[in-house]
Amino acid sequence: MKELSLNILDVAENSVKAGASLTQILLTERDDVLTLEIVDDGCGMDEDIVRSVTDPFYTTRTTRKVGMGIPLLKLACEQTDGSLTIESVTQEANPVEHGTHVTATFHTDHIDFTPLGDVSSSILTLIQGHPDTDFLFRHQMEDRVVELDTRELREVLEDVPLNSYDVMEWIRGNLQEQYEMLPEDSNPSGED
Amino acid sequence: MKSLAELQAIKNRMKDKVVLRDGMEGARVVVGMATCGIAAGARPVLNAFVEGVNKAGLEGTVSVTQTGCIGICQYEPVVEVFEPGKEKVTYVKMNPEKAQEVIEKHLKGGNVVSEYTIGTVAV
Numbered sequence: 001m002k003e004l005s006l007n008i009l010d011v012a013e014n015s016v017k018a019g020a021s022l023t024q025i026l027l028t029e030r031d032d033v034l035t036l037e038i039v040d041d042g043c044g045m046d047e048d049i050v051r052s053v054t055d056p057f058y059t060t061r062t063t064r065k066v067g068m069g070i071p072l073l074k075l076a077c078e079q080t081d082g083s084l085t086i087e088s089v090t091q092e093a094n095p096v097e098h099g100t101h102v103t104a105t106f107h108t109d110h111i112d113f114t115p116l117g118d119v120s121s122s123i124l125t126l127i128q129g130h131p132d133t134d135f136l137f138r139h140q141m142e143d144r145v146v147e148l149d150t151r152e153l154r155e156v157l158e159d160v161p162l163n164s165y166d167v168m169e170w171i172r173g174n175l176q177e178q179y180e181m182l183p184e185d186s187n188p189s190g191e192d
Numbered sequence: 193m194k195s196l197a198e199l200q201a202i203k204n205r206m207k208d209k210v211v212l213r214d215g216m217e218g219a220r221v222v223v224g225m226a227t228c229g230i231a232a233g234a235r236p237v238l239n240a241f242v243e244g245v246n247k248a249g250l251e252g253t254v255s256v257t258q259t260g261c262i263g264i265c266q267y268e269p270v271v272e273v274f275e276p277g278k279e280k281v282t283y284v285k286m287n288p289e290k291a292q293e294v295i296e297k298h299l300k301g302g303n304v305v306s307e308y309t310i311g312t313v314a315v
Contacts, residue, residue, distance in 0.1 A: 001230070001231055006230050006231065006235065009225075009230055009235065010226075010227050010230050010231075013225070013226075013260075067227070068227045068228075068231075069227045072227065072231075121235060121236075121239065122235065124239075125225070125235055125238060125239070125258075128238070128242060128256075128258070129225065129257070129258035152196075153199060156196055156199050156200050156203060157199065157202075157203050158203065160202075160203045160206045160207065164202075164206055165242070165246045165251055166202045166205070166206060167199070167202055167206075168242070170194050170198060170199055170202055173194040174194035177194055
């Protein structure tokens, strides 16, 4: 993968496939360490499956017998001396609080660190493909935070789909403005 | 700032359109978005279709959706076009420029861009 944002898109798809109603994509940058967390409330995986998903020869797909999503994310973090952990609780084990929590850490000053790339585009792609599930995206940088919660948008939009073109353009613009906003500009009064 | 008030305005404007969309029976553009597709560049191809279809004024008749692995990973990014009463067209090794051409010639003009289809590329 050329950008980490593509790994994010790929692995978050697994959460949607696991029947998640909310998938959280959390990025935290601090002291040359980037932490990526993908947290969902999907059906979860038992211990055997958790162990085997980092194996490229395990996959849920039916068209062929290899699955490279998690192995590629593992490679991307381990090649920076980071690590990947997966915690999961199945719906059978806990009918109320189930789901999967993937955590990947990266050393951003490592020469083999893959640039994050266009995360906004990945978030938009997820929303475009899955307008009926919710996503919470939060990118915590040293000096600012970019955040988007589709549950808040849904409240305003009611039955207008999140993947309507105008809505997608609004989301794109909103994320772009949040990324471009300088820390000193972020006055709480909200005046331009 | 892209405010929630602005989103509210979009919602009010869209409300009537939604009803129209439900009854539509037009072309369906499906982009393969599994690991293989994503790694090969499917994200910009999908975006090109979403944006291009809207700019061409086809949003009422053409829907753009995503799917998993289609099974021909070596030809990704793969895009399938389904039209009622016609045979499925499979475009392979796509990029945003080719996507634009497919929108203009195929979705708008009604002519399949055969040079990008699997039948031509795979031979």
